[in-house]
Amino acid sequence: MDKITLKEFPGLIFDTKELALKHLVENQKVLIAQKKATLKMADSVGPTTLYLPKSGDASKQSAESVSLADATRLKVRVVGNACNYLDSHGDVSIKGAGLAPLRTPKTV
Numbered sequence: 001m002d003k004i005t006l007k008e009f010p011g012l013i014f015d016t017k018e019l020a021l022k023h024l025v026e027n028q029k030v031l032i033a034q035k036k037a038t039l040k041m042a043d044s045v046g047p048t049t050l051y052l053p054k055s056g057d058a059s060k061q062s063a064e065s066v067s068l069a070d071a072t073r074l075k076v077r078v079v080g081n082a083c084n085y086l087d088s089h090g091d092v093s094i095k096g097a098g099l100a101p102l103r104t105p106k107t108v
Contacts, residue, residue: 003015004016004017004019004020006020006023006024008024008027008031008034009023009027083095
């Protein structure tokens with residue numbers, strides 16, 4: 001029968017599937033703590049502006065490419081509290097949800 005290795009424990013080799021599973025269950029808290037502690041990478045998100053010339057044709061451009069030197073008016077919409085609003089990504093923030101990870105007990 002083939003030997004079993006686990007990606008979570010690359011230095012260990014197990015004779016049976018049952019022994020590997022037993023080792024995973026015994027070290028469950030350590031594995032969860034390791035996975036929570038890993039650095040998460042994501043794509044960066046840059047600011048965008050909606051350029052609306054006098055003609056009324058809107059175009060979405062990056063903030064760096066829009067020149068406001070000749071602007072005579074600037075319309076800004078600011079949302080101070082976005083709780084319970086559906087955003088452009090389809091997400092809804094629930095009040096207090098940002099504090100939940102801070103309140104949960106950590107095991108390291």
